[in-house]
Amino acid sequence: MHRQKSPIESAVCTGGRIPGLPGTAAYRVWSASASCLPVILAVPHAGRGYPRRLLDDMRNAESSCLKLEDRYVDRLARAVAQQTGAALLIAQAPRAMIDLNRAPDDVDWEMFTRTDRPDTVTSGAGRRARTGLGLIPRRLPGLGELWRRPLDGKDLTERVTQIHEPYHTCLGEMMRAHAERWGAALLLDLHSMPSLPARGGHPGAQFVVGDRFGASSAGSLVASAFAHFARTGRGAAHNRPYAGGYVLERHAKPSAGLHAMQIEIDRATYLDAALVETGDGFIDVVDVLCGLVRTLSQAVAELAEAGSSGVWPLAAE
Numbered sequence: 001m002h003r004q005k006s007p008i009e010s011a012v013c014t015g016g017r018i019p020g021l022p023g024t025a026a027y028r029v030w031s032a033s034a035s036c037l038p039v040i041l042a043v044p045h046a047g048r049g050y051p052r053r054l055l056d057d058m059r060n061a062e063s064s065c066l067k068l069e070d071r072y073v074d075r076l077a078r079a080v081a082q083q084t085g086a087a088l089l090i091a092q093a094p095r096a097m098i099d100l101n102r103a104p105d106d107v108d109w110e111m112f113t114r115t116d117r118p119d120t121v122t123s124g125a126g127r128r129a130r131t132g133l134g135l136i137p138r139r140l141p142g143l144g145e146l147w148r149r150p151l152d153g154k155d156l157t158e159r160v161t162q163i164h165e166p167y168h169t170c171l172g173e174m175m176r177a178h179a180e181r182w183g184a185a186l187l188l189d190l191h192s193m194p195s196l197p198a199r200g201g202h203p204g205a206q207f208v209v210g211d212r213f214g215a216s217s218a219g220s221l222v223a224s225a226f227a228h229f230a231r232t233g234r235g236a237a238h239n240r241p242y243a244g245g246y247v248l249e250r251h252a253k254p255s256a257g258l259h260a261m262q263i264e265i266d267r268a269t270y271l272d273a274a275l276v277e278t279g280d281g282f283i284d285v286v287d288v289l290c291g292l293v294r295t296l297s298q299a300v301a302e303l304a305e306a307g308s309s310g311v312w313p314l315a316a317e
Contacts, residue, residue: 016166018093019158020051026093026163027170030078036085037297038182038304040174043077043190044100044167044247045070049092057148058096064146068095068137070192071271072278077190079286084293087178089171091163095137096146098159100167101189101245102128102135111138113150128245135164168250175251175258183304184257186221186296189247193264196237205237206269210244210262216252217259224299225261228292257307259300263292 016026046069055061074090081088091100108129109117132139136156139145171187178185196204209225211217222238229236244262252260265285272279 015170016093017162018049018051018097019155019162020053021049024049024092027089027091027167029087029089029170029174030081031087031174032085035087035178035181037087037293038178038185038300039084039086039293039297040089040171040178040185040187041077041081041086041190041293042089042171042187042247043070043074044091045095045191046072046074047091047094047097050094050096054094054097058146059148060143064140064143065094065096066276067140067143070095070190071267071275073190073192073265075278076265076270076282076286076289080289080293083286083290084297086293086297087174089167089174091167093159093163093167097136098163099133099135099137100164101191101247102133103246103249104135104160104164106134106246107136107156108132108134108138111136111147111151112156113152135160171247171251179257182301183307184259184300186217186300187247187251187258187260188293188296189244189260189262191242191262191264192267193242195266195268196241203235204266205235206266207234207236208238208240208242208262208264209236210239210242210248210264211260212244212248212252213239216244216248216254217261218254218303220303221259221296221299222261224295225292228295229288232288232291234288257304259303263289265289 013029014025018024018026050065058064077088077090080086106129128134136151137146175185175187193208198204207229209222211222226236242262242264248260248262252258267275270279270282270285271277
């Protein structure tokens with residue numbers, strides 16, 4: 001007897017491509033033709049499509065790639081999407097190649113050959129690029145410089161046009177389509193994080209909800225998320241130490257019904273002790289996230305209904 005496929009399994013499309021991996025798409029989308037929920041899941045940092053040349057150019061490639069990845073968050077998201085019907089966008093291109101949560105001009109030009117640098121090498125370099133984690137990651141704490149040689153401008157152009165631009169175009173279209181159908185849409189941008197330190201005798205939070213300090217989501221949706229984590233006995237923090245990055249900045253516009261949150265998940269909750277493979281807590285974290293999606297779907301629907309009458313909750317302002 002064949003198991004009936006859920007709506008999220010039955011429709012898969014791809015887009016973009018990974019330079020150096022012919023035939024490999026930069027991202028994949030799982031979405032029913034008619035969205036089941038007003039929530040979209042996205043995973044920008046769990047891609048594992050590594051071209052041979054990229055690995056050859058890296059120092060300590062194995063450990064560097066593992067530290068850059070949001071290890072197996074895509075597997076969490078697939079399980080949640082299958083159980084809830086939420087639309088899902090997963091990047092297959094690795095963060096080591098390009099960081100989809102950074103602006104396309106957040107570049108450290110010192111990484112490139114001199115002939116490829118603008119006249120002013122700091123042009124477009126943001127705070128994250130200067131710390132080593134810009135559009136193209138340069139260094140990691142404990143590992144130092146990631147690359148054996150300078151990059152060239154062709155590498156950057158290919159990665160932006162074949163990975164970054166298609167991914168964000170797709171995500172923007174998904175957000176607009178969901179908002180048109182439901183009256184509002186919520187993006188949950190899923191990431192993983194190292195375990196946070198204990199504070200005041202309490203264990204570190206297992207989840208961090210980022211809304212760019214109120215700029216990317218209605219307050220009522222954030223409150224619903226924290227209420228859910230409290231019901232499930234999971235510690236959660238707000239914006240610190242992760243408030244959200246370029247994805248939220250680009251795609252969230254609460255005044256137009258486009259809401260977004262960054263959700264950071266403690267890797268120790270769903271991976272094994274070595275933080276390499278899925279562990280005993282994987283299913284429990286899937287259950288927590290499924291509950292979060294269902295809770296927030298209801299909250300988004302209520303927010304859209306209130307908005308359609310011209311009366312928005314104060315928390316959305």
